[in-house]
Amino acid sequence: MAGSLYKALTGSLTLVRVALMGTRAPLFVSWNLTFRCNLRCAYCGVEDAIGPELDTDGVIRGLESLWKQGARWVTFSGGEPLTRSDIGEIVKAARNLGYSVFISTNGALIPRKEDVIRQVDHVTLSLDGPREVHDAARGQGAFDQVMRAVEICRGIGVSTSFQCTLCKCNVDVVDDALELAETLGVPIMFQPATMRLDSSSRPNPIAPDPDALRRAMEQIARAAREGAPVLNSPEGLRHLSRWPNKADIWCGAGRLFCVVEPDGYVLACHQFQFAEAAQSRAVATGRDAGRRALPGELQGEQFASMSPLPGCAECWCGPIVELAMLARFRPGAWRLAVRRQLGLLRRRRRG
Numbered sequence: 001m002a003g004s005l006y007k008a009l010t011g012s013l014t015l016v017r018v019a020l021m022g023t024r025a026p027l028f029v030s031w032n033l034t035f036r037c038n039l040r041c042a043y044c045g046v047e048d049a050i051g052p053e054l055d056t057d058g059v060i061r062g063l064e065s066l067w068k069q070g071a072r073w074v075t076f077s078g079g080e081p082l083t084r085s086d087i088g089e090i091v092k093a094a095r096n097l098g099y100s101v102f103i104s105t106n107g108a109l110i111p112r113k114e115d116v117i118r119q120v121d122h123v124t125l126s127l128d129g130p131r132e133v134h135d136a137a138r139g140q141g142a143f144d145q146v147m148r149a150v151e152i153c154r155g156i157g158v159s160t161s162f163q164c165t166l167c168k169c170n171v172d173v174v175d176d177a178l179e180l181a182e183t184l185g186v187p188i189m190f191q192p193a194t195m196r197l198d199s200s201s202r203p204n205p206i207a208p209d210p211d212a213l214r215r216a217m218e219q220i221a222r223a224a225r226e227g228a229p230v231l232n233s234p235e236g237l238r239h240l241s242r243w244p245n246k247a248d249i250w251c252g253a254g255r256l257f258c259v260v261e262p263d264g265y266v267l268a269c270h271q272f273q274f275a276e277a278a279q280s281r282a283v284a285t286g287r288d289a290g291r292r293a294l295p296g297e298l299q300g301e302q303f304a305s306m307s308p309l310p311g312c313a314e315c316w317c318g319p320i321v322e323l324a325m326l327a328r329f330r331p332g333a334w335r336l337a338v339r340r341q342l343g344l345l346r347r348r349r350r351g
């Protein structure tokens with residue numbers, strides 16, 4: 001407990017330095033360990049991006065080098081990170097280095113990977129709504145797998161939250177997702193499904209209607225005011241309600257966070273490579289949005305020598321938007337972050 005409070009305090013100081021003084025540190029690393037996945041969600045195109053992957057040693061050396069640059073929180077994501085057979089070794093190494101370790105997962109493999117889950121600090125589970133809604137976006141049986149994952153995490157005392165991606169299937173029924181989160185006592189963060197499939201340049205056939213998305217954001221903000229366990233700040237929700245129109249926001253890409261792709265290539269931001277801003281810049285297209293890695297360069301070195309991005313005004317990822325709100329000292333975002341750190345986000349809305 002004292003250790004995590006100390007880390008939260010020093011992390012906050014780093015964030016303030018980056019925000020006010022223009023220094024850089026990869027405080028938050030999102031590491032896509034693989035683009036392989038056991039599901040085929042309708043709004044996601046990770047299968048288009050499947051390619052070479054760093055081996056266990058490569059990942060561990062990368063974690064060491066990023067730690068030296070100031071990285072302190074790592075989220076293992078993908079694709080589905082639990083499909084990596086060496087995920088246990090990777091998580092253990094990250095913990096030994098001192099990282100706070102998060103896993104972003106669809107939950108399906110948690111029953112087989114309980115030993116790994118025991119070692120992480122937090123599990124983010126995708127949840128799009130009740131069974132029929134969740135399964136419509138994510139495939140038959142996916143909902144029951146998330147419920148089982150919640151049960152297991154609770155049983156072994158690992159904290160969880162839900163990540164809810166709003167698409168055509170659920171944008172009109174966010175109350176259902178909110179109610180489920182409340183009933184289960186698991187806080188929930190929302191974000192719009194993007195116009196393109198995740199990790200792909202193909203269009204997303206179930207992107208939500210923009211007006212419906214705006215109404216959903218208002219509804220979520222209302223529920224949060226009444227005490228629902230929502231992990232988006234009021235300021236973050238206001239930003240997201242402008243989707244898909246361009247909306248300026250402080251950009252932490254390559255300043256406060258970075259993304260490591262499965263092959264070890266460091267991007268300032270995963271979203272930027274698919275943004276219009278990247279497509280229109282001759283030097284920053286496709287995978288080279290951010291910078292080009294030199295052969296053999298470790299991930300910390302890649303971060304150190306990259307140029308931060310100019311920002312793309314197409315920032316729709318819930319956690320990244322919250323970081324931006326913190327870096328701009330929005331009071332609602334700070335209140336939420338402090339409450340989250342102190343573990344105060346409990347259900348207390350409907351009696």
Ligand SMILES: C[S@@+](CC[C@H](N)C(=O)[O-])C[C@H]1O[C@@H](n2cnc3c(N)ncnc32)[C@H](O)[C@@H]1O
Binds near residue numbers: 043081
């Ligand atoms: C790419 S997944 C990787 C982790 C894991 N496989 C999972 O689904 O939780 C991370 C998050 O991205 C979300 N996501 C996928 N496609 C998206 C899209 N087109 N727009 C916004 N979020 C998306 C998922 O719902 C999930 O919460």
Ligand code: SF4
Binds near residue numbers: 039040041079
């Ligand atoms: S959202 Fe996650 S679970 Fe669904 S296909 Fe993409 S990577 Fe797999």
Ligand code: SF4
Binds near residue numbers: 250315
């Ligand atoms: S503004 Fe664009 S480049 Fe910057 S973090 Fe957001 S999505 Fe990434």
